[in-house]
Amino acid sequence: MFGRDVIEVATFRGHHSESNDKVSKSNAEGRLLRDNVYGEIDEDAERxxxxxxxxxxDISDYSIRSYGGGINDLNARTIKLIGDPDTRYREDPVRMLRAVRFATKLDMQIDAVTADPIKALAPLLADIPAARMYEEVLKLFFAGKAEANYNMMQRFGLFAPLFPQVGALIEESPKGHAAKMLQVVMRNTDIRVSEDKTVTPAFFFAAILWYPVKQRADDIAIESGLTHYDAYVAAMGDVLEKQCLTISLPRRFSTPARDIWQLQLRLERGQGTRAFKLLEHPKFRAAYDLLLLRGEVEMGNIAKIAEWWKAFVEADETDRSDIAKSIKGSNSRNRNAPQRKRRRKPAAKPAEE
Structure with a gap:
């Protein structure tokens, strides 16, 4: 402590390969599990x-000590690993994400030797603790460089290990709804950050996981015969459970994400006078924003519903009433939901003469 200032101090660390298992340990893939080896500044720099x-x-002479050509690489705007890239990535696979984040944040290029093994080693990210990956996701997508980070992660194969369900949909249909939604969400997030508006993990995860939820709900409805709503509720739990295996989403964000998903179903069929009730829902604005993004992605009927809600939300009280009354009851039904098939009554038999 220096008055009100706090200076963080880290102990120099040495080479773990020369230590015993009591202070340093790595797994079969080479990832460091425990590393409490202390050393000198030269050793610390190499690590x-x-x-x-x-x-x-150096506070003794106010100089900067550069190891491994750091100053030169900084001036050349180059991200370069110290040591063998394959070994260093295996020690800590998150370094691959850090390379991407530093490159986009600092407007630098990843050195060819440093970039070369990333695609082959990207699957190692699946072994990183889910809680740590959540923190990395916040750094990647909530600092104004979401779209650039996403595009570079896709180029190196780093996105699918973090979001396997979304990655599977994109692999199946590179130009499908899930792929388009990712681009729209990343761009939208960057715009909000640049305008100093709030961005929340609840909305972010609800948006990018919407199409995995939708596909899972369709599968459940076919497999189990559940109603449209119940199938979606079951799908929400399944998708969140699988996602939390790679990225641990805190409950304070997963619960609102569920609310946003459930409101999508109500917004699709809630046009007309019921719209006033939906406006009062605490998560209406987030759900409405997601509906607008879906309108950009899907077009067709969803785009028309999004346009109606946009006109309704932006209108004053008098116009809202007129807009609500102009919608016939038949139009407020969810056209995307499977409709119950009505059984025809058998024709009446003619009376015997």
């Missing part, structure tokens, strides 16, 4: 991930 991170400020 940094990138050369631009191996810079030390």
């Amino acid at each position: 940094r991930d990138f050369t631009i991170n191996a810079l030390y400020y």
Whole structure:
């Protein structure tokens, strides 16, 4: 503590390969599980991930010590790993994500040797604790570089290990709804950050996981015969459970995400006078924003519903009443939901003469 200022101090660390298992341990893939080896500044520098991170400020003469060519790489705007890339990525696969994040954040290029093994080693991210991956996702997508990070992650195969359900849909249909939604969400998030508006993990995850939920609900409805609504409720639980295996989404965000999904079903059939009631829902705005994004992605009937809601929300009280009354009851039904087949009554037999 220096008055009101806090300076964080980290102990220099040494080479784990020369230590015993009591202070350092790695798994079969080479990832460090425990690493409490202490050393000198030269050893610590060799253990940094990138050369631009191996810079030390010497308070004795106010100089910066550069190891591994860090200053030169900084001036050349190059992200370069210290040591063998394959080994360093296996020690900590999150370094692959850090390479992407530093490149987009600092407007730098990833060195060819540093980039070369990333695609082959990307599946190692699946072994990283889900809680740690949640923190990495916040850094990747909530700092104004979501679209750039997403595009680079796709190029290196780093996105699917984090979001396997979305990745599977994109692989199946590279230009489908899920792929389009990702681009729209990333762009929308960057715009909100640039305008200093709030961005929440609840909406972010609800948006990018919407199409996995939709597909799972369709499968459940076919397999079990559940109603449209019940199939969606079951699908929400399944999708969140699988997603939390790779990224641990806190309940304070997963619960609102469920609300946003459930409101999609109500918004699709809630045109007319019922719209006033929906406006009062605490998560209406988030659900409405997702509906607008779906309108951009899907077009067709969803786009028309989104346009109606946009006109309704932006109108004043008097116009809202007129807009609500102009919708006939038949139009408020959910056209996307499977309709119950009505049984025809058998024709009446003629009376015997």
